[in-house]
Amino acid sequence: MKLVHVHNDYFNLDLLKEILSDGNAVRESAECFAVFSDEVRVQIFMLLCHTKQCVLNIADFMEMTAPAVSHHLKILKDAELIESWRDGKEVFYSASDSEKGRTMHEIIERLMKTNCPDFETKHEKINEHSEFQDRQIETVKKVHDFMCEHISERFTIEDLARRFGMNTTTLKTVFKDVYGTSLASHIKEHRMEKAAELLAKTDLSISEVALQVGYESQGKFSATFKEFYNMIPSEYKKEKR
Incomplete structure (x- = not known):
């Protein structure tokens, strides 16, 4: 040929x-x-x-x-x-x-003609187009960081408002606008993520982990943890080990 x-x-x-x-x-x-x-x-x-x-x-x-x-x-x-x-x-x-x-x-x-999903967790997404004043947005970001750094402690909205010099209603409203959820719900997510990390990577007891993430009642901690991970802390700890 x-x-x-x-x-x-x-x-x-x-x-x-x-x-x-x-x-x-x-x-x-x-x-x-x-x-x-x-x-x-x-x-x-x-x-x-x-x-x-x-x-x-x-x-x-x-x-x-x-x-x-x-x-x-x-x-x-x-x-x-x-x-x-x-x-x-x-x-x-x-x-x-x-x-x-x-x-x-x-x-x-x-x-596959697709774009991979955004795997960022919800609490890491911030509404950068919030219409509130820059100083208000910066304040709620400081509140967020403060709460994450003191995850084992409990603060009321009034405590935070006094500490950061913002009206309680304004604090709640701006926080939800910036982070997409209420301050209480948002910090609860952080607490449970921290708890999961401690259960998987440390030898702390369930009660010790509960205290580390701000729960004095082990029962309440276990109930909240199950809401997020569909299993109680002891089951989660056993599975990860």
């Missing part, structure tokens, strides 16, 4: 041949795409592009067994697409912050 040579004024075929003759580069590219020939690995990789998870959490998310997840994680890690580190007894995984990892993330996102 006679080969037909098509003339191309816009690309140097010799240069292309030189690029493609680099066997290692071509093989590495092919192996990288081969990793994603399995849709489960695509899902796990995209999960780890946005969250840091342990095997059990990934298994629960994927509705798979832990050994099956570990198999896919090994393939992704061998391809240098994810990385892992140990925190106490648990090993956590996340997507590699490398050119390869970022590129594959972008390619998959484009092929």
Whole structure:
């Protein structure tokens, strides 16, 4: 069969041949795409592009067994697409912050014709277009930071209003406008997130964790924690250990 040579004024075929003759580069590219020939690995990789998870959490998310997840994680890690580190007894995984990892993330996102969701938690989002005065907005931000720094203490709205020199009604109104929820609800989220962190990473007892996040009553703390995590603190602690 006679080969037909098509003339191309816009690309140097010799240069292309030189690029493609680099066997290692071509093989590495092919192996990288081969990793994603399995849709489960695509899902796990995209999960780890946005969250840091342990095997059990990934298994629960994927509705798979832990050994099956570990198999896919090994393939992704061998391809240098994810990385892992140990925190106490648990090993956590996340997507590699490398050119390869970022590129594959972008390619998959484009092929799926979607934009990945914003994984910021609700309390970290601030209404930057609030119509209240700048000084009022700065004041409620200071109130927010103060409450987060003193998460184990309890303050009434009157205490905070006096401390920061703002009318109680104005404080509540501006806070909700800036953070999207009431001050009490917002700080409760912070308390439960801190509690979850302490339960997972320390040897503190349930009552000690409750005190650390501002609850003198262990029963009330447990009830509130269950509202957020659908399990009582002792179950959560056992699961994370």
